[in-house]
Amino acid sequence: MAKNFQVLYFASARDATLAREETLSIPDDCHTLPVPQLIRNLTARHPGLQAVFKSAILAINNQYVDHAGRELDGGRMVEVKPGDEVAVIPPVSGG
Amino acid sequence: MAHPADVLAELHTLRAENATLRARLASSSPKAATAPSPAHPPPVGVPFTQKTRLSNEEISRFSRQLLVPEIGVQGQLKLRNASVLVVGAGGLGAPAVMYLAAAGIGRIGIIDYDVVEASNLQRQIIHDESRVGMLKSESAKQTVSKLSSLCECTAYNILIDSSNAMDVIKKWDYVVDATDNVATRYLLNDCCIFRNKPLISGSALRMDGQLTVYNLEGGPCYRCIFPKPPPPETVTNCSDGGVLGVVPGIIGCLQALEVVKIVTGIGASLSQKLLIFDATTMSFRTIRLRGRTPSCAVCGPHPTITKPIDYVQFCGAGPDDKAHNINILPPESRISCHKYAALRLDAFPHVLLDVRDKIQYDICSLHHSLNIPLSELPKRIPELTAAATFGEHHEPNLPVFVVCRRGNDSQLAVKMLEETHGFTHVKDIVGGLEAWARGRDPTFPIY
Numbered sequence: 001m002a003k004n005f006q007v008l009y010f011a012s013a014r015d016a017t018l019a020r021e022e023t024l025s026i027p028d029d030c031h032t033l034p035v036p037q038l039i040r041n042l043t044a045r046h047p048g049l050q051a052v053f054k055s056a057i058l059a060i061n062n063q064y065v066d067h068a069g070r071e072l073d074g075g076r077m078v079e080v081k082p083g084d085e086v087a088v089i090p091p092v093s094g095g
Numbered sequence: 096m097a098h099p100a101d102v103l104a105e106l107h108t109l110r111a112e113n114a115t116l117r118a119r120l121a122s123s124s125p126k127a128a129t130a131p132s133p134a135h136p137p138p139v140g141v142p143f144t145q146k147t148r149l150s151n152e153e154i155s156r157f158s159r160q161l162l163v164p165e166i167g168v169q170g171q172l173k174l175r176n177a178s179v180l181v182v183g184a185g186g187l188g189a190p191a192v193m194y195l196a197a198a199g200i201g202r203i204g205i206i207d208y209d210v211v212e213a214s215n216l217q218r219q220i221i222h223d224e225s226r227v228g229m230l231k232s233e234s235a236k237q238t239v240s241k242l243s244s245l246c247e248c249t250a251y252n253i254l255i256d257s258s259n260a261m262d263v264i265k266k267w268d269y270v271v272d273a274t275d276n277v278a279t280r281y282l283l284n285d286c287c288i289f290r291n292k293p294l295i296s297g298s299a300l301r302m303d304g305q306l307t308v309y310n311l312e313g314g315p316c317y318r319c320i321f322p323k324p325p326p327p328e329t330v331t332n333c334s335d336g337g338v339l340g341v342v343p344g345i346i347g348c349l350q351a352l353e354v355v356k357i358v359t360g361i362g363a364s365l366s367q368k369l370l371i372f373d374a375t376t377m378s379f380r381t382i383r384l385r386g387r388t389p390s391c392a393v394c395g396p397h398p399t400i401t402k403p404i405d406y407v408q409f410c411g412a413g414p415d416d417k418a419h420n421i422n423i424l425p426p427e428s429r430i431s432c433h434k435y436a437a438l439r440l441d442a443f444p445h446v447l448l449d450v451r452d453k454i455q456y457d458i459c460s461l462h463h464s465l466n467i468p469l470s471e472l473p474k475r476i477p478e479l480t481a482a483a484t485f486g487e488h489h490e491p492n493l494p495v496f497v498v499c500r501r502g503n504d505s506q507l508a509v510k511m512l513e514e515t516h517g518f519t520h521v522k523d524i525v526g527g528l529e530a531w532a533r534g535r536d537p538t539f540p541i542y
Binding site for chain 1: 183185186187188273274275276277280297298299300303304305320321323324325326328329330331332333336338343346369371373375380381382383384385416
């Protein structure tokens with residue numbers, strides 16, 4: 001069974017990936033994907049994301065997680081599950 | 096057409112009404128009678144008289160808002176007694192200021208040091224054609240004065256920075272971040288923490304917008320969410336990346352709405368939430384953010400930053416959205432647009448390489464130029480080699496002149512061609528197509 005999740009790219013993350021969204025899979029040998037591993041995978045896939053991740057935030061299912069995978073106030077650790085929607089959100093500064 | 100007798104009768108009625116109003120004005124409190132005209136507000140710092148009742152004029156003017164149960168008289172009085180500082184009279188600030196003034200905010204401050212340019216008018220609707228060349232802060236203030244004589248508006252023609260931000264911000268209840276650059280965003284964030292002011296922060300670029308409220312009801316600050324500034328090379332500004340005018344317009348309107356809601360205490364604000372607007376799919380997405388970061392350098396319990404710092408150094412970029420000229424080539428690798436024009440007139444054999452993105456190339460270009468965007472140059476070297484190889488030769492034997500919009504990317508391209516790809520006769524055209532348009536060909540467009 002495919003263990004897919006969706007990744008959405010915003011603002012400069014779109015420039016770095018030339019994609020608005022893509023569907024990726026959690027590796028066969030694990031049930032979930034830790035956030036640091038997710039960042040490594042995305043950066044390997046799109047080297048341009050390395051600079052973007054210096055300031056971009058991540059959200060899983062519209063909920064902020066830090067780059068270590070801690071949700072909200074540094075509490076619960078979360079990992080990417082099948083069916084999740086991950087958003088890569090760099091700050092926009094224009095106006 | 097009205098009958099002359101009707102007109103005379105109406106004139107009579109209006110005169111009588113006028114006299115009554117004048118009499119009422121003269122007999123009202125001396126304070127009200129000597130209130131400064133809104134066109135000449137008192138210097139900031141002079142106490143703003145708080146009101147506890149709405150005048151008849153205010154009741155008529157704001158009737159549609161007074162009828163909204165969430166606002167009512169008490170809400171309108173709160174708006175009247177509030178002061179809001181809007182930093183930036185650009186794409187975000189323009190609608191934000193206009194809606195705040197229209198909504199009845201009592202005092203509005205506008206900070207901007209720039210002047211109105213024609214290229215602003217596609218989104219900065221507080222200015223108009225007659226204001227091109229005028230200070231933006233002054234132009235915005237004039238629009239507010241025309242819109243509402245009830246709003247006391249102060250224009251600050253200053254570049255807000257570490258030396259003045261603390262003084263300016265302390266005089267206002269709320270701060271709207273309508274700026275266009277990273278350095279000023281961190282400056283405003285830090286000063287709003289130091290002065291304990293809510294910061295209503297919006298941003299927009301191309302088809303994307305973001306909106307959030309910092310430092311409200313224990314919510315996070317900008318640094319809690321974005322502790323490190325983005326690397327300058329990942330930051331695109333409106334003058335390079337473009338922006339669809341109505342996108343900052345929508346975010347600026349939402350900023351005004353958030354201010355009105357926060358002042359009047361309506362509903363839930365965007366504190367601890369980030370609204371992301373994607374105009375291409377017309378989708379609004381709200382991300383639930385974290386609360387304050389305990390280790391935050393500014394708002395945490397053990398702050399390491401307790402006064403404004405050098406934000407240009409911190410961000411590696413200046414407090415504006417202008418492109419800055421680089422100068423990385425020796426003079427022998429450069430040619431002025433005048434000398435290059437002379438070569439063209441002589442039909443001197445060469446290749447003109449234009450390294451702008453296609454979207455810019457499509458706006459305007461010089462005849463017989465080869466367009467290879469800088470980002471694609473490494474993998475499209477064979478095309479350039481072919482174009483620059485003439486006759487029986489197998490190596491490039493024609494000189495290559497490189498041009499771009501302003502003469503920065505062309506220098507990077509020359510450096511790359513010389514150092515990585517072995518080109519020897521390659522020069523950049525100083526100042527790019529803008530210099531060409533200004534110095535050589537006034538019919539060539541500037542964008």
